[in-house]
Amino acid sequence: MSKYIFVTGGVCSGLGKGIAGASIGMLLKAAGHKVVIQKLDPYLNVDPGTMNPYQHGEVFVTHDGAETDLDLGHYERFIDEEFTSLSSVSTGQIYKKVLEDEREGVFLGKTIQIIPHITNTIKSYIRNCAEKSKAGIMICEIGGTVGDIEAEPYLEAARQMHNEEGHHNVMFVHLVLLPYLKSSDELKTKPAQGSVRELRRIGINADVILCRYDEAIREEHLEKIALFCDVKREAVIPAPTVDSIYQVPVNFHSFNITKQISDHLRLDYKEPEIEEWRIFVKKVCNNLPSLKIALVGKYTELKDAYLSVVEAVKSAGYFNNVKTELIWIDSEKIEKGGDAEQDEMKKLKEATGIVVMGGFGKRGIEGKITVAKYARENNVPYLGICLGMQIAAIEFARNVLGLEKSDSTEFNAETPDPVIYLMPGQRNIYKKGGTMRLGDYECDLRKDSKSFLAYEEEKITERHRHRYEFNNDYKERFENAGMVVSGTNPDSGLCEILENINHPWFVGVQFHPEFKSRPLRPHPLFRDFIKSAREPR
Numbered sequence: 001m002s003k004y005i006f007v008t009g010g011v012c013s014g015l016g017k018g019i020a021g022a023s024i025g026m027l028l029k030a031a032g033h034k035v036v037i038q039k040l041d042p043y044l045n046v047d048p049g050t051m052n053p054y055q056h057g058e059v060f061v062t063h064d065g066a067e068t069d070l071d072l073g074h075y076e077r078f079i080d081e082e083f084t085s086l087s088s089v090s091t092g093q094i095y096k097k098v099l100e101d102e103r104e105g106v107f108l109g110k111t112i113q114i115i116p117h118i119t120n121t122i123k124s125y126i127r128n129c130a131e132k133s134k135a136g137i138m139i140c141e142i143g144g145t146v147g148d149i150e151a152e153p154y155l156e157a158a159r160q161m162h163n164e165e166g167h168h169n170v171m172f173v174h175l176v177l178l179p180y181l182k183s184s185d186e187l188k189t190k191p192a193q194g195s196v197r198e199l200r201r202i203g204i205n206a207d208v209i210l211c212r213y214d215e216a217i218r219e220e221h222l223e224k225i226a227l228f229c230d231v232k233r234e235a236v237i238p239a240p241t242v243d244s245i246y247q248v249p250v251n252f253h254s255f256n257i258t259k260q261i262s263d264h265l266r267l268d269y270k271e272p273e274i275e276e277w278r279i280f281v282k283k284v285c286n287n288l289p290s291l292k293i294a295l296v297g298k299y300t301e302l303k304d305a306y307l308s309v310v311e312a313v314k315s316a317g318y319f320n321n322v323k324t325e326l327i328w329i330d331s332e333k334i335e336k337g338g339d340a341e342q343d344e345m346k347k348l349k350e351a352t353g354i355v356v357m358g359g360f361g362k363r364g365i366e367g368k369i370t371v372a373k374y375a376r377e378n379n380v381p382y383l384g385i386c387l388g389m390q391i392a393a394i395e396f397a398r399n400v401l402g403l404e405k406s407d408s409t410e411f412n413a414e415t416p417d418p419v420i421y422l423m424p425g426q427r428n429i430y431k432k433g434g435t436m437r438l439g440d441y442e443c444d445l446r447k448d449s450k451s452f453l454a455y456e457e458e459k460i461t462e463r464h465r466h467r468y469e470f471n472n473d474y475k476e477r478f479e480n481a482g483m484v485v486s487g488t489n490p491d492s493g494l495c496e497i498l499e500n501i502n503h504p505w506f507v508g509v510q511f512h513p514e515f516k517s518r519p520l521r522p523h524p525l526f527r528d529f530i531k532s533a534r535e536p537r
């Protein structure tokens with residue numbers, strides 16, 4: 001039987017509920033528990049796969065191919081487990097299930113209502129995830145803010161679970177903001193009190209209150225919250241804004257959160273083993289020499305769109321004892337020409353390594369091709385991710401093989417040289433949601449490749465999220481000219497990795513290695529990419 005911890009947020013969004021839930025999960029795992037974590041998202045989309053990155057940030061892909069919220073990335077990086085599609089629930093999925101059941105006659109003619117039908121379905125998704133994962137503790141993060149209309153069915157379901165499972169099997173952790181008023185140099189607790197009151201209106205009593213603040217917290221604030229919100233003083237935990245998100249579990253631990261959870265849920269208490277994590281956090285906060293790495297994309301003003309890539313680059317940096325300084329390159333500016341292009345190229349030239357990131361659609365493509373050409377010709381280490389591999393292929397075809405009009409059929413359906421194309425079986429798919437090559441696929445590595453050197457394994461598995469493929473009709477010509485297919489899917493023969501063998505480190509991958517990178521165990525390709533970028537040239 002599982003115990004449940006619900007994580008909710010109050011006052012405003014963006015306080016870091018995902019990081020809070022992930023940190024609690026990390027500590028509980030370090031204390032010897034099997035943990036699973038689930039995000040309950042209150043929007044009506046079935047998944048974030050079809051949402052614009054401006055709306056939603058990165059789409060994180062699980063190994064079983066679910067397109068999920070970026071919080072799943074935090075969960076996997078902090079807890080160091082691979083979660084499944086069961087960890088990602090949206091209101092869209094819940095309604096879809098209820099309406100499909102209604103059409104099937106499952107409800108035997110009853111009137112379908114939010115309570116009990118929607119709330120029952122929410123509870124069944126929660127319990128199913130706990131059961132399938134066989135976890136002793138399940139953390140459920142309820143998206144949005146307490147008080148949102150959309151979040152109400154989830155909170156009601158959580159209230160019912162407390163009632164059904166019993167007080168010592170369900171715990172509520174509530175994250176609030178204490179706003180700072182500069183003129184009077186003080187923190188305000190009233191909005192936090194208001195959000196706790198809103199929770200109580202629904203029938204939920206917070207057991208732990210995490211207080212996010214920027215400045216000047218004092219004992220009296222914590223006491224006031226304890227008194228007005230009806231929790232023990234020690235259960236009011238200060239959660240300051242920190243330099244690195246990886247400090248959060250260490251901070252929570254210093255306020256005995258794991259012990260408090262163990263006491264509430266009546267678990268045997270064991271001190272979490274977080275020494276390795278502490279050493280990592282120290283390194284992150286230290287003054288390491290800096291290394292400039294260019295990240296090339298088209299949502300460069302929105303860093304969340306590439307969250308896992310950023311984390312993978314940073315942790316590969318720490319592994320190599322450097323602090324990576326990220327230079328964001330907007331590929332649309334490069335293709336614009338003129339001053340915009342010159343400014344952007346000037347920035348690019350400061351970098352000792354270049355990552356061209358994933359993406360969809362024609363915008364910014366020509367700019368990325370210019371970047372790949374620059375990296376190839378100037379021996380700058382290049383890591384192309386998904387679209388970044390396809391770009392490297394197009395650039396190589398155009399400028400080395402002389403196939404000037406070469407392209408991906410995603411950008412030019414009429415190109416005479418479609419080096420990137422849709423496989424015949426894929427061409428009649430018109431639905432947008434969930435129709436890509438998603439999740440884990442195997443890849444066999446060539447033993448004489450940089451990739452093999454990095455992985456030290458011949459067979460690897462990586463996560464995918466794409467429609468288009470490298471066209472093997474061009475493989476021989478590519479290989480004869482020095483761009484080799486160093487990774488291949490054993491079942492389909494599809495190209496997974498392209499490497500330029502006449503370059504110090506030039507690797508393009510059709511998959512997304514960033515999803516499997518961990519703070520303490522950076523992904524081998526990112527690790528070797530940074531190692532190469534660090535070498536003097």
Ligand code: GLN
Pocket residue numbers: 357358359360361385386387388410465466467468469
């Ligand atoms: N647009 C490309 C495709 O669908 C690349 C996708 C990606 O970078 N995730 O194949």
